Amino acid sequence: MNNDAVSQPMSAGAAPDRGRRAKLSAVGASIVVLGLLPVFVNSAYTLHIFILTFIYVIVAVSLRTITTSGQFPLAQGAFMGVGAYAAGMASRWLGWSCWITIPSAALFTAALGILIGYPFSRLRTLYYAMGSLFFGLGVVQIIYALGDWTGGYSGFTGVHPIFTGSKVPYYYFSLGLAVVCSAALYRFEFSRIGQNLKAIHQSHEVASSVGINEAWYRVMVVGVGCFFAGLAGACYAHYNLVISAASFNLGATLGLFMGVLVGGIGSFAGPIIGTFILTLFPEFFRDLKIYSPLVSAAILLIAVYLFPQGLVGLPRIMWSWYVGRGKREKVVQAS
């Protein structure tokens, strides 16, 4: 019995049916719980926090999708800003309806991502991270510099809302969008394209020797990631109505990246779990005021020292503690 229990979490791939059913029911249960939340919670502030979390989940998942190809994009926050400003400016200056601005802002961000991704695709690992980081800095500085159109340092106002009145429609809209986007990116990751990306991550030389066009795939995944970042940014603009470049700077990008890492970069659920923890957990400690950033720092340090695979590994670690204790007792008995 013990042997069976030890091998069970390790061989999750060997018995896909049981693991898959458990995962599917966990996903279904959390969607149902989140869907029922507005029925029981009336606080506008709580709903606001959840709406923002859903939007950030989309960006974090898209960031992780790019990292599956072995690139570290440190510009995802800036791309979210591109989407937000594109949608906001189309809404205010051109008077477009939000159902046109959101998809077109997403497409615009994807096009920009491909345009930038192409020259950057010859940079690898750390150099790619640095190149995208400087691009992100450039986006923020350009938004500040074009103050006549973007509002500059004082922020951009005058975006038209999607829904008026209560926050509940926004809640369901962003929840639905997060679920749809995550499902789409999940399908993407486990499609043939996603497998090719993972092959490029493991060894770009071997991948290109078997006929995978490395540069094309790397540019393409950046385009896909930027599409979803732009989509989330556009929704953010239409929800928040006031946008400022400061919320898309390097700190924002690093915050998204922290969500991915705390949850676990190796697993699809990682960015979702990590973003939820990093945005919701500090809210419980809001009374600490000036000390509250220490809570997120503590979460980061705990994750770094105790969970090398991210918090996704927590159930597995607890299971092995449980099993390990049983095993030790048995050894003691035998000796």
Place this chain on the structure above:
Amino acid sequence: MGQALAATTNVLILSSMYILVALGFALLFSMLGLLNFAHGAVYTIGGYIGYQFAVRMGLNPWTSLFLATVIVAAFGAFLEKFCFRPFVGDFNRIVMVSVAITTILQTLVNIWEAGEVLTLPPFVTGVFKFGRFAVSYHRMVTFVVGALLLGIASWFVSRTRWGQQMQAISQNMEAASLQGINVHRISNLAFALGCALATIAGCLMGAYLQLSPFMGDTMFTKVLILVILAGVGSIGGIFVTGLLLGGLDVLLPLMMRGSFSDAIAVVIVVVLLLFKPKGFFGHEA
């Protein structure tokens, strides 16, 4: 003419401060591939510790500079041993640790000084007059101290035994270790040295301009630009890119609106990176 002189001294002072902070970061980046996002926060905390000694405790500015440097260097050695050494080579966890440290240090500054913008007292007072030109002694001292430290640091890295061991590690860590170089001790030393240089720059800039809790963010982006443009492993290249960046930062705002000049400086860097992704002077292929 007077404006040209002022601009030149500004370029020299800013560049020497950028290079001082960048030197420590570049040493660790080339030795261990360590991307320390907390280096800007160390620079900030250095300035604020100097302020604690100089203003709160009323010590002589030079004494407080020395005390702050020693304290932050010890703190740097501690950080290297317990926060960075276990994760060297793991990009993700290094980024996590350094973001956590940045958050903690910035929060500490907010708790101490309520996030206020402060100024350190000048190290020397008085104005140097030469005909029609006048330069305050304070600015001259800032530049001289910066230049002197840069000279000492580059002499240390290129001539002394420990500095040459650092260079050996940055060329090939395993081979250096096989030659009997204690990689851990040398990287500990390099980290302490980098933190000390950042603290001195923080105190000098705190007296030259001002202290703010977010001054580290601006400085850190400058440092990254410097180090990446110079190329990994190039100490001499940092001096060139430092002067270039200092020049851009002082001269561009004279020609156009402030926000435009920032944007153009970053755009120039991105374009340069597209043509020279490995920097100008890097030795790594």
